[in-house]
Amino acid sequence: MSDHDYRPKSKVGQWFNDRLPLLTLANHLTDYPTPKNLNYWWTFGGILTFCLITQIVTGLTLAMHYIAHADMAFESVEHIMRDVNYGWLIRYIHANGASMFFLAVYIHIFRSLFYGSYKAPREIIWIIGIIIYLLMMAAAFMGYVLPWGQMSFWGATVITNLFSAIPLVGEGIVTWLWGGYSVDNPTLTRFFTLHYLIPFLILGLVVLHIWALHVPGNNNPVGIDIKKPSKDTVPFHPYIVIKDGFALLMFMIVFAFFVFYAPNILGHADNYIEANPMVTPAHIVPEWYLLPFYAILRSVPDKLLGVVAMLSAILILAVLPWLDTSKIRSAVFRPLYKQFYWILVADVLILGYVGAMPAEGLYLLIARVATAYYFLHFLVILPVLGFKEKTLPVPLSIAEPVLGGSPNLAAARNKESKIE
Amino acid sequence: MSEKKTKRRDFLFTATTAVGAVGAAAVVWPMIDQMNPDASVKALASTEVDVSSLTPGNTLTVLWRGKPVFIRRRTQEEIDEARAVKMEDLIHPEKDEDRAKNPEWLVMLGVCTHLGCVPLNDKGDYNGWFCPCHGSHYDTSGRIRKGPAPWNMEVPKYEFVDAKTIKIG
Numbered sequence: 169m170s171d172h173d174y175r176p177k178s179k180v181g182q183w184f185n186d187r188l189p190l191l192t193l194a195n196h197l198t199d200y201p202t203p204k205n206l207n208y209w210w211t212f213g214g215i216l217t218f219c220l221i222t223q224i225v226t227g228l229t230l231a232m233h234y235i236a237h238a239d240m241a242f243e244s245v246e247h248i249m250r251d252v253n254y255g256w257l258i259r260y261i262h263a264n265g266a267s268m269f270f271l272a273v274y275i276h277i278f279r280s281l282f283y284g285s286y287k288a289p290r291e292i293i294w295i296i297g298i299i300i301y302l303l304m305m306a307a308a309f310m311g312y313v314l315p316w317g318q319m320s321f322w323g324a325t326v327i328t329n330l331f332s333a334i335p336l337v338g339e340g341i342v343t344w345l346w347g348g349y350s351v352d353n354p355t356l357t358r359f360f361t362l363h364y365l366i367p368f369l370i371l372g373l374v375v376l377h378i379w380a381l382h383v384p385g386n387n388n389p390v391g392i393d394i395k396k397p398s399k400d401t402v403p404f405h406p407y408i409v410i411k412d413g414f415a416l417l418m419f420m421i422v423f424a425f426f427v428f429y430a431p432n433i434l435g436h437a438d439n440y441i442e443a444n445p446m447v448t449p450a451h452i453v454p455e456w457y458l459l460p461f462y463a464i465l466r467s468v469p470d471k472l473l474g475v476v477a478m479l480s481a482i483l484i485l486a487v488l489p490w491l492d493t494s495k496i497r498s499a500v501f502r503p504l505y506k507q508f509y510w511i512l513v514a515d516v517l518i519l520g521y522v523g524a525m526p527a528e529g530l531y532l533l534i535a536r537v538a539t540a541y542y543f544l545h546f547l548v549i550l551p552v553l554g555f556k557e558k559t560l561p562v563p564l565s566i567a568e569p570v571l572g573g574s575p576n577l578a579a580a581r582n583k584e585s586k587i588e
Numbered sequence: 589m590s591e592k593k594t595k596r597r598d599f600l601f602t603a604t605t606a607v608g609a610v611g612a613a614a615v616v617w618p619m620i621d622q623m624n625p626d627a628s629v630k631a632l633a634s635t636e637v638d639v640s641s642l643t644p645g646n647t648l649t650v651l652w653r654g655k656p657v658f659i660r661r662r663t664q665e666e667i668d669e670a671r672a673v674k675m676e677d678l679i680h681p682e683k684d685e686d687r688a689k690n691p692e693w694l695v696m697l698g699v700c701t702h703l704g705c706v707p708l709n710d711k712g713d714y715n716g717w718f719c720p721c722h723g724s725h726y727d728t729s730g731r732i733r734k735g736p737a738p739w740n741m742e743v744p745k746y747e748f749v750d751a752k753t754i755k756i757g
Contacts, residue, residue: 322705326721329704344620348629350654358623446649446656448705452721466722471702471738527723 284497391498493554
């Protein structure tokens with residue numbers, strides 16, 4: 169990193185920067201050497217930042233009209249939809265924005281899994297990412313409760329009841345979470361408070377996430393350590409900024425499609441019925457982005473073990489850097505891992521599908537097999553693969569395969585070192 | 589440096605930390621306890637229900653503490669079925685005699701003990717209740733027979749105030 173000796177050109181800039189080195193930070197961010205072979209899967213970090221800011225801005229404006237009270241919440245949401253100027257637009261952006269946020273985060277996570285971005289020295293970036301993901305799920309869940317529809321109410325009831333599985337203190341914890349003997353007004357007001365808070369916690373963690381990223385620098389599709397700056401890198405601005413910007417535009421087209429043409433397709437019709445504690449909807453399902461974990465919960469016939477399995481499925485990701493024993497990062501050079509990776513992707517999609525179906529018959533059987541495989545992947549396949557797999561030769565630099573151009577690796581490496 | 593001096597410092601350090609921790613806990617507790625049910629929620633502890641219109645084989649659902657309560661006037665068939673069940677066949681063994689003191693009347697929280705949904709009447713494999721959320725089956729005594737729920741539906745404290753009124757809570 170060449171930015172520590174940065175000096176602003178103007179006198180005023182120098183005066184300011186000597187007192188608060190914000191310009192040094194800005195210079196670091198623009199010059200930041202980035203691997204030149206980053207593909208479009210790497211643009212989702214920027215897209216996720218956009219999603220977070222979108223949620224915060226639309227959330228703030230919605231909060232100006234929303235009323236967090238069990239008697240008025242449902243009506244205030246309808247008031248936003250019908251009376252408030254552009255209220256429908258802001259709410260549809262916020263509601264679909266949550267789905268877009270999760271879409272992007274799943275791509276971001278699976279990119280890490282494919283290219284081994286969670287491995288040393290990037291474990292802390294990964295763990296902060298998992299905490300952000302957990303907070304996102306908490307924020308999304310609580311946000312879904314706020315309109316106080318039937319799905320809001322019963323989703324809140326089911327999820328808070330997960331804590332009642334804890335032996336001895338479970339019931340007490342649930343009563344404490346509710347502030348009563350059922351989900352009711354005290355629950356709604358605290359959920360609103362926390363829903364408002366969490367995005368700012370996420371924002372803080374995003375800063376740490378990027379800070380931790382800028383210490384070792386980006387991983388890349390080849391998955392090797394590179395010299396920075398070198399002919400393997402390009403400055404973040406303008407190269408990555410333009411690429412991220414183009415990807416963001418494509419993403420916004422998808423986003424806009426949902427907002428303007430199918431704003432309710434990802435939601436449930438039941439949530440346009442006001443919450444009724446006397447009647448449970450016939451078929452309770454969470455939002456699509458939580459379905460795989462819901463399928464895991466339901467596939468275990470025991471209440472406590474079901475909850476434990478569901479939480480483990482998420483928390484197991486945090487120890488992934490130590491479960492994957494392979495020294496090679498990128499799946500490009502791991503022929504066996506590459507296949508297991510795609511099986512895992514299919515496994516998670518299958519879990520998501522059966523999570524939306526009734527928990528009976530064939531669906532239940534499929535859910536159980538897929539749940540077992542999910543844990544098998546992380547607890548058995550990944551640790552063993554590191555020892556058994558015959559990996560392909562990894563290039564010394566990003567430029568080598570191109571500049572070398574020879575099937576004779578030794579010759580190519582010679583040539584490489586001469587160029588340097 | 590003498591031994592004695594180090595020990596004195598250690599003591600001060602430990603004592604300060606301990607007092608600080610007690611002080612912090614004393615401040616944190618009100619912040620945690622404020623989330624527990626408040627006085628106005630606790631005040632709604634009991635409710636009286638007129639059950640004179642209920643005929644055998646029917647269920648009345650009333651709201652108590654924000655939760656539905658099933659009041660079932662059972663038919664002789666249902667009572668016989670519930671009382672004939674062997675204790676070994678139950679996941680959460682409870683005698684029907686203990687759950688329904690007056691066999692004709694079954695009063696219980698209409699809340700599935702799995703994750704809190706409201707089970708449906710006259711459904712499921714045991715002619716009792718069936719929870720649509722995650723598939724728990726309850727018998728005519730509200731006892732869990734099949735599915736992920738760990739316990740029978742809870743029987744709240746209740747009493748007959750007179751021949752046609754039940755007081756719950």
